[in-house]
Amino acid sequence: MxxxxxxxxxxxxxxxxxxxxxxxxxxxxxxxxxxxxxxxxxxxxxxxxxxxxxxxxxxxxxxxxxxxxxxxxxxxxxxxxxxxxxxxxxxxxxxxxxxxxxxxxxxxxxxxxxxxxxxxxxxxxxxxxxxxxxxxxxxxxxxxxxxxxxxxxxxxxxxxxxxxxxxxWASLTSDWVIKRDDSIKALDFPFEDYRKGQRKLAVSVYRTISKNKKIFIQAPTGIGKTISTLFPAIKAVAEGHTSKLFYLTAKTIVREVVEEAFSKMKEKGLEFKTVTLTAKDKLCFQTETICDPDHCEFAKGHFDRVNHALLDCLQQENYFTRPVIENYARKHQICPFEFSLDLTLWSDCVICDYNYVFDPRVYLKRFFMDNGGDYTFLIDEAHNLVDRARSMFSAELYKKPILELKRVFKDKVPGIAKSLDKLNAYMITMRKLAAADHHYLQKDEPKEIYPLIMRFISESEEWLAQNEGRDGHEQLLELYFTALTFMRTAEFYDERYITYVENSYGDSRIKLFCLDPSYLLSEAIKRGKSAVFFSATLSPIDYFSEILGGGEDCYKIILPSPFDVNNRALLIADRISTKYRNREESYLAIAECIKTVYDQKFGNYIAYFPSYQYMNDVYDAFSENYPDVYTIKQSTEMNEKEREHFLSLFKPNARDGVLGFCVLGGIFSEGVDLKHEELIGVMIVGVGLPQICFERNIIRDYFNKKNQRGFEFSYQYPGMNKVLQAAGRVIRTETDKGVILLIDDRFSNQSYQQLFPMEWFPHTRVGNSKELGNILKEFWGNS
Missing domain, CATH: 3.90.320.10 (Lambda Exonuclease; Chain A)
Known part of the structure; x- marks a missing residue:
């Protein structure tokens, strides 16, 4: 039967x-x-x-x-x-x-x-x-x-x-599941052969999902991480091991890669519904995102029409990309963002930012309110989740907006003004505590401020509801949401948090700072049944499994690069110190190293630096000494058009090679795919340590007490991750050939060498520019 x-x-x-x-x-x-x-x-x-x-x-x-x-x-x-x-x-x-x-x-x-x-x-x-x-x-x-x-x-x-x-809707669902599962069972891997390490990756993902476990995977560039995680996860859906996939990433460009992977499998016969979530502000049809019927024709009567739009879209489409969502939203005159959220209920895979699963302020409550759904989380570029999670689970309140709003409401709404006055008085007390060295730190949560914030929230609500568009409304609303976030974050406060006050730039702030996001991430992961954390740079993997809430029973695998090690020259210029105290005397030596690499083979290169200041200083020295080299430099605030122009200069076989100057951890050191002759070398200056600051030092002190690895968790591991990401910009395919030059004496230290991926061995230490040039001549001469 x-x-x-x-x-x-x-x-x-x-x-x-x-x-x-x-x-x-x-x-x-x-x-x-x-x-x-x-x-x-x-x-x-x-x-x-x-x-x-x-x-x-x-x-x-x-x-x-x-x-x-x-x-x-x-x-x-x-x-x-x-x-x-x-x-x-x-x-x-x-x-x-x-x-x-x-x-x-x-x-x-x-x-x-x-x-x-x-x-x-x-x-x-x-x-x-x-x-x-x-x-x-x-x-x-x-x-x-x-x-x-x-x-x-x-x-x-x-x-x-x-x-x-x-x-x-039940018929729609059941008919679709039969059609989907039949197509999955008939689906073959969408490429002729598995690359080196690819089959092992796919098998590990399937095994993890079937056993409702967590896995951390370091999979170098070239293995094909996206298809190697999606394909086995899709197979697991048809086998009943999971009912829905969430593909999580921090970057739009990665979401586009996922869409391309599904398109490839569609060509092979896959029937699978996917939706890509885009931020409300980007998706909104209006010039101003005001979601009410008086301001937006798409908000008016939305719920009268949305089910008809869903039925239309679900019967006609499988891949709900941004253009598809916008097309049907316009056709049925409904809000595209709310429509996209509804489509998640009917999709087999939701492609979205981390915050839709992890952020307690905006996670998808329709799935995760009661925890324990039959879901699989595929977490791409998982190294980015550490700092993102700290941010999601932290909250802060500034004094200046409180004082300014107190003045606005002083004669208008006494109740609001009084609540702001009490908050301001508390912030003055905190500011005085931080007067000595601009910072004040306490382990205990600031319980004294909670009733003051709750009073402000209560006093503000009625006025906000009845006075939209009035003077002060927008500013009060912003502070109201900030206060709400603060109180929600306070509910998570435990031994993994610390409270600090900082006086800077003429203002004071109090912050509930999540030092260790591992527990809250592990709790968030329980919203599904299995999780796959993967990146080209999860090194050291034990650090990432600990800080991202993996627990003792999670799986871990490190895969080798599929690329021929002979296609890259990895060199260490370890007679140059880039420590802060030695930087000024290093400018000319670094410029000479960069020029030596550039001279050995005509083409496109990028030099990466630990800060804008250091980059600018070396850029000036380089330009003064080598004015004939075509150089471009990353600026602090580049819009999308400027970014596209920057990358467009890296053309294969161009008449003029280009030398880019960029910062480690910036927009051009990660997620940039310059293949073949578009980029043939990177020079990385320094070990990428984050700038010494109050927050990093707090994290260091916390982990020193927890596991005696404070410097590593706070500075060394995050810094080295930026180095690995930058190095990954060169050699993107099996046929690419390129140079990676590491400039810093610390790269020869055992503490850093043990963080090198296996494909970075062997490597060569170079003592001076002449030796560097000779080695590269031999390397390029063999190409």
């Missing part, structure tokens, strides 16, 4: 999807509602603890209907026994005065409660059951309740009406 297709749904998703209508309206709505709503639930549940009130009751119901097995689940806020009547309670918090709430205020609230009541009544064989909505007014803490007593038959009829409306 053929098994019926299964449709898994939460009560909330079913109700909100079927019953949604009307406008997108983001005119100020309290963004503390989720936090306050949770507290409202807890307060009501606590107050009724000894009154026959059972809180947070999990409900699951499986029903065979119209050829499908529906698995519906959710959680009732409370079950009450009152006067021999069993009542299902649904709690909703609100800022609206309770007198404005009528019984039929919100259809979806009733629908959610009725679905819970239906499941409970069927499972417990109850003929009559109460369905109650409890509204909690956040400011006054007053409660208003509406109660209906319904029969099991009435609830059953209501439930199946919802399911009937969902049947077209």
């Amino acid at each position: 053929t098994k019926q297709p299964e449709i898994k749904l939460s009560v909330r998703n079913l109700v909100e999807f079927i019953l949604r209508s009307g406008n997108i309206d983001s005119q100020f709505m309290s963004n503390s509602r989720a936090l306050e709503g949770t507290r409202a639930h807890q307060k009501i549940q606590k107050d009724n603890k000894n009154k026959g009130y059972e809180p947070e009751v999990s409900l699951k119901h499986t029903v065979d209907y119209q050829g499908f097995t529906f698995k519906i689940e959710g959680r009732a806020d409370g079950i009450i026994i009152k006067d021999d009547l069993l009542i299902v309670d649904e709690i909703k918090s609100t800022n609206r005065p309770l007198e404005y709430l009528e019984e039929n205020y919100n259809e979806t609230h009733w629908a959610q409660a009725k679905c819970y009541a239906f499941i409970y009544s069927v499972q417990n064989n109850i003929e009559q059951i109460g369905v109650q909505l409890t509204y909690y007014q956040l400011e006054s803490e007053e409660i208003k309740q509406f109660l209906e007593v319904l029969s099991q038959n009435e609830l059953t009829e209501f439930f199946y009406k919802l399911i009937d409306q969902y049947l077209i």
Whole structure:
């Protein structure tokens, strides 16, 4: 007997999807509602603890209907026994005065409660059951309740009406899964042969997903990381090991590479739905991103049309790239960003930035609110996640905006002004603590500021909701969101955090700084079942597995480069010191090294430096001594057009070779794919150590206490990662040939050599420019 297709749904998703209508309206709505709503639930549940009130009751119901097995689940806020009547309670918090709430205020609230009541009544064989909505007014803490007593038959009829409306979507899903899985089973690897290390990579990814594990993979340039992770993950989908893939990356260009990989597999017969998420500001059709019906025609009536748009798009397309999303959004006059988020529900792979999974402020709550989904996370360029995670899990508050807004609201809104005055007074106290050396540090969280921030949030909300466009609204809204982020971050504060105050540039800030993101990342990974962290530069791999929350039972593999080691010359000029105290006397020696490399073979080169200042100083020395060489220099703030122009100068077999001067860790040291003769050499000045600063020193001190590797975790490993990324810009294919010159005496130290990838052995130390020139003449003479 053929098994019926299964449709898994939460009560909330079913109700909100079927019953949604009307406008997108983001005119100020309290963004503390989720936090306050949770507290409202807890307060009501606590107050009724000894009154026959059972809180947070999990409900699951499986029903065979119209050829499908529906698995519906959710959680009732409370079950009450009152006067021999069993009542299902649904709690909703609100800022609206309770007198404005009528019984039929919100259809979806009733629908959610009725679905819970239906499941409970069927499972417990109850003929009559109460369905109650409890509204909690956040400011006054007053409660208003509406109660209906319904029969099991009435609830059953209501439930199946919802399911009937969902049947077209259930059919769409089940038909697609059959078509998708058949295509996956027939899919062969989309290239004729596996490259060296590629099969091992693919097998390791499949094994990791099938066992619901985590793996850290260092896979050098040339192996084909994207296809080697996607292909086995797709195979795992058809085998039932995972239901959805999230391909996470920090860069737009990488997302484009992923789209190309899917296109390649599509040519081989793959049927797979993917969506690429683009930031709201970039996707918005309007000149100003204001999401309400008065300002945006696409927000007006969006929810009346969006399901029709979804059906149209899902029936016609498999790859929801930005142009496809924009096309259907215009066709159906809906918001492209909200449309793209809806498409994630129906896609087999979501291609997006890290923050959609990890950032507690913006992660996709439709998937991750309750943790534990059947998802696989493919985390590309995972070395970038360390600093990104620290940023996601940290928060800061500046004094100057508080004082400025206090002055704006002093005579307008006394309540807001008073809350700002108290916040400002606290910041003055903190500023004084940091007066001695511009910094103040404490291990404990600053609990004294929390009630002051919460008071400011509470005072601001009503005015923000009613005074859009008024003087001070935009600035207050920005501070409001900053304050919310601060309070949300405070919930994570533990021994991995530190609080510091910094006085600089005429302002003071207080920061909740996440020193070690490993725990919060490991918790975020639990939102799925498996995770694959991969990069060309996860060295040392034990460091990355620890700092990214891998845990003791994760897998780790380091793969060799597929490229012929004889195609590259790796040289170390270790008689030059680039330490800060020696930099001034190094300019001419470095310029001479760069010129020597440039002279041995005509072509395109890039020299990388640890800072703009160092780069500019050597650039000036080089230009003065070698004016005939065509040079270009990275500037501090380059727009997209300037970046494109910079890279366009690196042409293969150009009449004039170009010598670029760039910074390590910058836009041209990572994610730049210059193949063949577009780039034939890189010169890397220094070991890439981050600039010594207060935050880096705090991280150093924390890890010194934790594992005695403070300098390594804070400075050496992040610095060497930038060196490895820059070196990876040269030799991008099997036929490329090129030079990597490392300029710094520390590159010969054992502590740095042990961080070299295996393909960097053997290498050659060079003592002077003459020796460097002779070695390169021999290298290029063999080409």
